[in-house]
Amino acid sequence: MTLESLEGLEYDDSSLVERSVARDYDAFKLLYERHVARVYTICLRYCGNEDEASDITQEVFIQVWAKLENFKGESTFSTWLYRVTTNISISYIRKRSPWWARSIEWSKAGNEEQMRMNETYFEHSLDKKISDLPKQARLVFILFAIEGYRHAEIAKILKISSGTSKAQYHRARQLLKEKLKND
Amino acid sequence: MTEQDYDKLLDASIADLPKEVAPPRDLWAGIDHAIEMRASDKKISAGNFRQIAAVLALVIGGSWFYYADTGFNSTSSNEVNLTMLAADIDQGFKLQKAEILAVYEGQPALTLTWKDQLRELEVARSSVWNELKKNPNNTYMIQILLEVQQQQLDLIKNVHTTLNHDI
Numbered sequence: 001m002t003l004e005s006l007e008g009l010e011y012d013d014s015s016l017v018e019r020s021v022a023r024d025y026d027a028f029k030l031l032y033e034r035h036v037a038r039v040y041t042i043c044l045r046y047c048g049n050e051d052e053a054s055d056i057t058q059e060v061f062i063q064v065w066a067k068l069e070n071f072k073g074e075s076t077f078s079t080w081l082y083r084v085t086t087n088i089s090i091s092y093i094r095k096r097s098p099w100w101a102r103s104i105e106w107s108k109a110g111n112e113e114q115m116r117m118n119e120t121y122f123e124h125s126l127d128k129k130i131s132d133l134p135k136q137a138r139l140v141f142i143l144f145a146i147e148g149y150r151h152a153e154i155a156k157i158l159k160i161s162s163g164t165s166k167a168q169y170h171r172a173r174q175l176l177k178e179k180l181k182n183d
Numbered sequence: 184m185t186e187q188d189y190d191k192l193l194d195a196s197i198a199d200l201p202k203e204v205a206p207p208r209d210l211w212a213g214i215d216h217a218i219e220m221r222a223s224d225k226k227i228s229a230g231n232f233r234q235i236a237a238v239l240a241l242v243i244g245g246s247w248f249y250y251a252d253t254g255f256n257s258t259s260s261n262e263v264n265l266t267m268l269a270a271d272i273d274q275g276f277k278l279q280k281a282e283i284l285a286v287y288e289g290q291p292a293l294t295l296t297w298k299d300q301l302r303e304l305e306v307a308r309s310s311v312w313n314e315l316k317k318n319p320n321n322t323y324m325i326q327i328l329l330e331v332q333q334q335q336l337d338l339i340k341n342v343h344t345t346l347n348h349d350i
Contacts, residue, residue, distance in 0.1 A: 032211060033211075036206065036210065037203035037204060037205050037206070038209075039207070040204060040206040040210075041201065041202065051291070054208065054210055055291050057206060058217065061210075061214045062218055062221065065199055065214075066218075104247065125196075125198065131282075146197065146200060173193065177186075177189040177190070177193055180189055180192055180196075181184075
């Protein structure tokens, strides 16, 4: 069945997943089209950089295609996909070079274009404030307040204690409120 | 405003955050290409081992042929010339590699594993280069050195130019 004929029909995610597991590439493309904006937004919030978010989004879908048979249907496909997105984003942030190395790379690359691109997304003032938070506080805040994970889950994802997660969330809230007061 | 007001304002702002932001560029072309590449990458990965094994086999075989041909006799002036040639090749390659890496620095690559592949090829190159330092008259080794160096340069170019072209 071609992409055109798939588009004409109302397939839910689980049917598209089933077809994708059977290596139906057109079905996978429909899944991509359905979820790319949400996946990209999650990546963008974690990394705070449009170029990196685009790269991570691509990596997410590449890995999902490769490991789709790991999806056991215990949750909805979107829940699983966004969890995979979170894991890949956090793993990417951990592996990326330290801030000073990136600063050198950015200045070398003449990063005005990147700065301009980021501004388009960070027009939303709270997202801008979140992106300015310290790394761990930022990750915990996004996971808890925006993505809806519980502290116990965040502790597992970030390999910290549940208490640290709560403390970092509290810290993030305080910092954000300070920023709101200064507006 | 009280502290509670700021809490409410923060909660309202969180609720207002956009759930979906469209990516600034088409990402599918890159995904499509990478899936295709990775499918062949698996073959390459297995092939990589074979490639490195082949290089090492050539190193060992080349050394054997060299000794068999020369009977361990070599003229010292030839040796000096070939030592210089090998050193020039090595130096030239290092410069060329650094230049190409600088060109693509910070640009997205088609695969996340290209640096691992580059390291593997560098291990192979080092083996050849070490062998050449011991036996500078061995022209087989110079050929192999050139081949492995070219593979590295091609890898750097291919993982970058293909992706940038497609997106």
